[in-house]
Amino acid sequence: MAHGTRKAEGNEVARRLTAAAGERLGRPTVASYVELSEPLFADVMTNAEHPAVVVPLLLSTGFHMRTDLPEQAALASVPVSLGRQLGPDPLLARAQVERLLEAGARPGQRVVLVAAGSSEESATCDQMCAVAHLARAWDGQVELATLSGHGERPVDVIRPGDAVSPYLLSPGFFHDRLRREAPDGVVVADVMGAHERVVDLVVQRATQLAPASR
Incomplete structure (x- = not known):
């Protein structure tokens, strides 16, 4: 789950990170966004058919982590494990x-x-x-x-x-x-983007969340 931007290349970073982590974990994945791009996280949660883990691609705490994401994760009719923000790390x-x-x-x-x-x-x-x-x-x-x-x-x-x-x-x-x-x-310097170390972190967070979703 990323924030979302009006720039296509910005949203592509979330897709690449999600796909790379899913490939390593051998699990189906979907990249979603709080706003400005689709699919919206709220819609993904509403339509979820299987237990899921959510790794926020956000770098600090704030309104989205404290309010938006818990409320939107609660829309799911299946078990959802919501992780903490990605950074700092x-x-x-x-x-x-x-x-x-x-x-x-x-x-x-x-x-x-x-x-x-x-x-x-x-x-x-x-x-x-x-x-x-x-x-x-x-x-x-x-x-x-x-x-x-x-x-x-x-x-x-x-x-x-x-x-x-x-x-x-x-x-x-x-x-x-x-x-x-x-x-x-x-x-x-360039943004962190879909760097291999960021993929490592997403995989780590998803793995930590997985047992709670079973």
Whole structure:
């Protein structure tokens, strides 16, 4: 279950992650979305005919995790096990490191992790934990900036010579905005996307949920 975006390539990330995890697990899968793309998670739950596990492809806590998803999962007439949000997690940090290196960042270079942001205090805690995971995986200084909600904005945090690691799964509005606003000469890594380490995490979460769905 992903948030959904108006960008087709953003929604494709959820489909690729879901398909890759299903192939490893040997289970039927479907990618769904909270909004902006089909199939909607609420519709998938309403039409579910078999017990299911739900792995949210969301990076922090917030309204969707606290309210939307439990309410929509309750629409199902079969047992549904709803997992917690995907991030923060060390596997995501490993994916971020590889994206930074692919973009040309140098080991030890100062990194700014840029998250979409939220007005939820719990999401800020998740973002700080993600910074700590990335600092360990990168073995260097990592600072936090957010594009909305609580926190400092990228323009106030990013310095010349920095590298930027988007704390985003999919391309879309926030990644486009980050690329536009990043200063010249600053390395901006790609989103995590359907990285192998993200697939590892989805498989891990689904496996943890599976016994509860039997």
